[in-house]
Amino acid sequence: QVQLQESGPGLVKPSDTVSLTCTVSGGSISGFYWNWIRQPPGKGLEWIGYISYTESTKYNPSLESRVTISLDTSKNQFSLRLSSVTAADTAVYYCARAHFGYNFGPAYYYYMDVWGRGTTVSVSS
Amino acid sequence: QSVLTQPPSASGSPGQRVTISCSGSRSNIGSNTANWYQQLPGTAPRLLIYRDNQRPSRVPDRFSGSKSGTSASLAISGLQSEDEADYYCAAWDDSLNGQVFGPGTKVTVL
Numbered sequence: 232q233v234q235l236q237e238s239g240p241g242l243v244k245p246s247d248t249v250s251l252t253c254t255v256s257g258g259s260i261s262g263f264y265w266n267w268i269r270q271p272p273g274k275g276l277e278w279i280g281y282i283s284y285t286e287s288t289k290y291n292p293s294l295e296s297r298v299t300i301s302l303d304t305s306k307n308q309f310s311l312r313l314s315s316v317t318a319a320d321t322a323v324y325y326c327a328r329a330h331f332g333y334n335f336g337p338a339y340y341y342y343m344d345v346w347g348r349g350t351t352v353s354v355s356s
Numbered sequence: 357q358s359v360l361t362q363p364p365s366a367s368g369s370p371g372q373r374v375t376i377s378c379s380g381s382r383s384n385i386g387s388n389t390a391n392w393y394q395q396l397p398g399t400a401p402r403l404l405i406y407r408d409n410q411r412p413s414r415v416p417d418r419f420s421g422s423k424s425g426t427s428a429s430l431a432i433s434g435l436q437s438e439d440e441a442d443y444y445c446a447a448w449d450d451s452l453n454g455q456v457f458g459p460g461t462k463v464t465v466l
Contacts, residue, residue, distance in 0.1 A: 266455070268401075275358070276393075276401065276444055278455040291454050325400055329455075331448075334407060339388040341448040341455055342406035349400050 233258035235326050235347035242353050248314040249352055253326030255307045260284050264329040265309045266343060267300060269322040277322075281329060282309055316354045323349040359384060360445055360458035367464040368435045376461045378428040378445030384456055388448040390428035392421055395442045395460075404443070405430060437465050 239251035253265070267279040280290035282300040290298045299312040313320060327343040334340040361379040368374040380386060392405040403412055405421035408428065420431045428447075432439055445458040 275460045276446075276457040278457065280454070289454060292452060330406075334389050337387070339448040339450075340407045341388070342391040342403060342446075343393075343401075344403045344406070344412065346400045346402065 233328065233345050235328065235345055237324060237326050237347045237350035239324065239350045239352060241351060242355065243316055244356055245317055245354055247316055247354075248312055249316055249320070249354075251311045251313075251324055251326075251350060251352070253309050253311075253347060255309075255328075260302065260304050260307055260309075264331045264341075265300075265302065266327045266329050267311045268325045268327060268343075269320075270325070270349075271319075271322040279311065279313075279324075281331075283331075316352075318354050321352065321354045323351050325349045358459045359449060359452070359456050360447065362443075362445060362458040362461045364459070365462045365464065367466055368432075369466045370435055370437065372435050373431060373433045374435055374463060375432075376430045376443055376445075376463070378430070378458050380426050380428070380447060382426060383451040384426075384447040384449040385423065385428050386426035387450055390421065390423050391446045392419075392428075392430045393444045393446065393457075395444065396438075397441070401444065432463070435465055439463060440465050 243249045264281045266281045297314045326347045328345040329343045389407040393401040394404045395401040408423040409421045442460045449456045
């Protein structure tokens with residue numbers, strides 16, 4: 232059974248870069264798309280981006296200039312770097328595994344079936 | 357502001373049926389499949405419905421999904437107290453070229 236576990240610093244200062252890691256256990260990186268999603272306190276879910284098993288990436292346009300997602304297949308890990316953080320980046324950050332493909336013609340299916348428990352990132356001086 | 361629209365809340369008595377709508381556009385639900393996620397208080401989201409109407413094996417058949425045009429719906433029949441949670445719809449958006457979520461619907465069991 233595949234499990235995901237996020238890890239990170241917890242508290243970062245404004246303008247710093249935060250780095251988070253998601254460790255994949257019980258399964259392979261291959262064949263899937265690996266995502267970061269965040270949830271500010273009391274708010275909804277925001278997709279940050281993904282890295283595929285072939286190391287292609289796609290990011291939310293609203294965050295693209297500050298986000299980098301990378302993959303380390305030797306450690307079965309993928310990571311998120313978010314630069315120039317502000318208080319608005321305070322959130323619970325989740326990693327998740329996604330399936331991505333074509334559904335009967337040009338329609339895409341994209342769904343996240345395994346999620347980590349989340350790690351809280353607070354931005355404060 | 358989300359590109360998908362959901363009602364902020366829904367409620368029902370135990371045993372009743374509750375339906376949650378998710379309105380999108382041609383670039384997301386109108387073109388691609390819809391998913392639903394359940395988030396119990398203080399926990400991570402979990403996949404409830406995928407590819408419009410498919411249930412993961414561990415999800416009870418009280419939960420069902422449907423789609424028509426640019427809207428998707430989640431129905432919960434035989435509502436139970438443990439169904440109190442936030443429910444999010446989601447889909448791939450061709451214009452944004454990314455995954456989009458609805459704002460979430462809080463379901464309360466009266």
